[in-house]
């Protein structure tokens with residue numbers, strides 16, 4: 426699959442939908458630093474605290490909706506099909522709610538649970554803090570299916586291949602501080618791709634060839650319109 430465009434999104438694309446980012450003015454989530462609750466060690470030390478942290482975030486999904494940036498990327502997928510790989514660091518489902526069919530959640534999803542006893546994964550929209558039994562094996566060993574610090578993000582081989590093959594890498598709404606995602610721009614550039622950042626402010630890893638500052642709901646639809654017009658002119 427020779428992907429032409431790889432898009433990476435972060436919390437900034439969901440900010441205008443009312444989902445708090447990690448490092449914004451409200452950067453502490455539920456009074457916690459992400460690095461202090463999003464680790465296997467934190468889960469082992471205080472399972473209830475971590476489960477409640479994710480239960481609260483999963484519950485907000487019922488109250489938020491996609492914005493113009495999510496919808497614009499869904500339109501781009503309609504035009505590009507398999508030539509687009511949409512990778513998100515976000516664990517919300519706003520890309521899917523906005524119409525995207527293929528979303529690569531490299532850090533997992535809030536709406537999924539993973540059983541530590543039988544290793545099966547399940548769609549999950551309720552709470553986990555009350556230790557419900559695994560639908561597969563019945564053991565009360567479900568955890569959020571999200572990638573914590575120190576855990577390997579999902580699908581890295583496919584991501585690296587796409588980054589190396591693509592013609593354009595676009596980073597949207599991410600602070601560029603968490604790896605390996607923060608290194609994708611370098612990987613893509615090494616493969617000869619052009620690189621573009623769409624962000625409210627320049628990210629930490631802002632060695633992009635092009636960088637535009639502004640809200641995602643303005644920058645992303647405008648960029649998608651540029652791409653689709655160019656593709657239309659090519660015919």
Ligand code: BV8
Pocket residue numbers: 434435436437438440441446447448449459460463514515516532571572573574575576577578597598599600601602603604605606623624625626627628639640641642
């Ligand atoms: C791994 C899921 C190895 C959970 C997340 C030292 C150096 C380098 C690396 C490390 C190091 N020490 C440790 C590491 C590794 C570590 C890491 O990078 N740590 C950092 C803190 C230094 N990384 C890991 O542990 C990763 N795994 O390395 O595994 C390994 C090897 C072998 C075998 C096994 C393992 C795993 C990291 C994944 C952690 N999980 N999320 C959850 O959500 O609870 S991280 C989480 O934070 C996000 O997923 C994302 O990745 C990251 C940053 O979030 P952003 O999306 O960027 O959001 P942020 O708030 O930071 O920024 C918002 C941006 O939006 C800003 O730029 C802002 O300007 C912009 N914005 C705001 N509003 C708008 C906007 N833009 C546009 N419009 C707007 N309206």
